[in-house]
Structure formats: structure tokens, C-alpha cells
Amino acid sequence: MKRWHLAKQKGFFKIVAVGLGITLCYLAVMKTIPLFSTVLAQTALFSASVSFGFPVGEVIAGIGDADPLENDVEASGDMVETLPESSTEEITESSTQETFVDLDDQTLTKPENAGVVKRQQYKGGGSGTYIALEHGYIKNSTKVSTETIQQTIAQKPAFSILADEKTPEVLIMHSHATESYQPGIYDWFDPSYPSRNRDTQKNMCRVGDEIAKQLEAAGIGVIHDKTLHDYPSYNGSYERSAETVKAYLEKYPSIKVVLDVHRDAIQPDTNTIVAPTTTINGKSCAQVMIISGADDGTMNMPNYLENLKLSAALQNQMEQDYPTLTRPVMFSYRKYNQDLTTGSILLEMGGHANSLSEAVYCGELVGKSLAKTLLSLKE
DSSP: OHHHHHHHHHHHHHHHHHHHHHHHHHHHHHHHHHHHHHHHHHHHHHHHHHHHTOOOOOOEEETTBOOOOOOSSOTTOEESSSSOTTOOOOOOGGGGOOOOBTTBOOOOOOOTTOEEEEEEEEOOOSSTTEEEOSSSEEEEOSSSOHHHHHHHHTSOOSOOBOOOTTSEEEEEEOTTTTBBOBSSOOSEEOTTSOSBOOOTTTBHHHHHHHHHHHHHHTTOEEEEOOOOTTSSOSTTHHHHHHHHHHHHHHHOTTOOEEEEEEEEEEOSBTTEEEEEEEEETTEEEEOEEEEEEOOOSSSOOTTHHHHHHHHHHHHHHHHHHSTTOBOOEEEESOOTTTTSOSSEEEEEEEETTSBHHHHHHHHHHHHHHHHHHHHTTBO
16 A cells, blocks of 8 residues: 555656646747747848848948958848839829929938938959959859859850941830939938839939940940830839830841849848949949849740850949959849840949949940940950
């Protein structure tokens, strides 16, 4: 009987111990749920960043103050597009009614909820993903080997040009034509100020005009299409711009180069936007970034390396002519209608924190260097 009581007591203590263990495990799991949720949220953010076009790992150096950021997904939130392609953004009537003095309007009043504009000069180098050109860099975010890229860009582009101003050889267009800029050079921004504008004198079309002007001055035939492919709906803008490009290529088979001219949007947090900026000949200038797409096997872009030849040649020329004008070429798995010619590239002319005058000045310099690049390919 005594043994039975002892066994019963031991059984009771085992039950208590098991119960206590289960309770402690439950409390531990509950304590880790927030951490687990954070991990899930970070994983989701990374996936969204890749899907929506965040560049990866570019070294950023603040003007006069080193401020490197080297993460797989930029801590700065450096975006290739303002919105994902699946979204829409309404362009209001009021966004065409701002008053400008020359190109910039310095008369805005700083609101109480103003955010901070951070002016940064982007530089290449600092990690193994950067491929140095004679002047400037390519940032390789693909699995294409450095050796293959170097062998490719050592060759001239697959096309030549006539440089006959009566023969269209360059098409400038805008998948996101309504992208626009700050109305002046400020160290603050008004969160309510629109980042899109239908007025072609204040959006990407104005910057495209400046590039076209420089090409025309060099005797290169150019067409500048000012269709607002992202209005009234942002969704489907690349599909609509593809139809525009195809129509021009059919009408003018002489076109060799297609430039899709955009501006970037860099916003590390809700209170900060970044203006990629440098100084050229004593004048403040937006920096430009070339995006040259690559095919991961799913994009039907068999000639994407041909586009890279032009990207590298233009990058090299711009940096030679105007050191610090460029951010590294972004070579990554993107399409952006670059399957339509062997001279198709996308240009990011500054960002939404730059002023219009800085972007137009950037367009002038890009146009001059592009003219030199193309004239080197003259038959």
C-alpha cells in the first residue's frame, strides 16, 4: 500500500512537471511571436522591394560627408518607379496650375509638416558587384559573369548611324511622362505637393526636349513622343508605351535608339526624400542613372547584351565629359520594353526631390554626351 501511494505521488508530480513544461513552452512561444512577425514582415518587404524595382547595394556618398549604405535592399528606399505597375495614381487638375518663374519657383511657403530633402551624390565601387569602366561603373545585379560583361562592352553596339538630320534615328519617349520634380531647390519638401504633372513643360517631356535639342544640334535625326502613357491610369503604362514604340519602328525603320526617359523616386522614410545631385561647371545638376535590362530566361529578350553595349558606351562618355554626372548603370533583370531594339535603354533623370532646372540641366549634358556616343558610330 505504501508503495502504491509513493507511485501515485510520483505520477502526480510527473503530471505537474509536464503541465509546467507545457506552460513554459507556451509562454516562450507567445514571447517570440512578435519577433517572428517582424521576420515575416521583413521577408515580405524584401519580396516587395524586388518586385517593385528597388535597386540593390549601391554605395551612396553624401556630398562632403561619407554616408555609405550597402544592403541587399537599399535602406534609402531608392526606387526605380514611384509606384508598382499594378497601382494607379490620379493626376489632379491642380497639378497643372503651379506658377513657375523660369524653370523653378522659389516662392513656396514651408508648411509646419515639411519633410527633409537630403542631397546625395551617388558613386560606384566598394563591392564586388561593380564593374569599372574607363570612366564610371556598371552595377551588375545579375548572374551574368563579369568576364562576359567585359567582353560584351568591349565591342561597339550592333548598329551604326547616318547622322542625317532628316532621317529619324533616335526615339525619345516616356512610359511615365507625368513624373515631375520639386518647384525649386530646397532643403525641405511639402508632403502635399504633387509629384506628377500633366503639363509637358513641367514633367518628363520638358527633360526629353532638352535631350532632343542637343541631338538635333549635332545633326542627328530625333523624334520626341510626348504621349502621357501613365495618364489617366498608371496601370498598363508600359504596355501602352510599347505600342507607341512599335508604331514608330514600323513607320521609321531607320530608328536605332529608343530612350525611355523617367525620373527616380528615393524616399527612405515618410519624412525624407533624397535628391541625387552633383555640381557640374559650378551649377547644381541632377544625376542620371541608366537602366539596362537583362533576361533571366523568362522575358524573351535574346539581345539584351546588345543594349548593354550602348549603355556602357554612353556611361563611359558621360563620365568622361562630366565627372560625377552619373550613377552606376543598373544592369539587372528588368524588361521595360527593351526587347524592341538593340539600342533600347531607360534613363532616370534625377529624382522627385530634385528641381526641374537641375533635371533639365542634366538633360542638356546627357544629350551632348549621347550625341558624341552616337557620332562615334557613324557609318
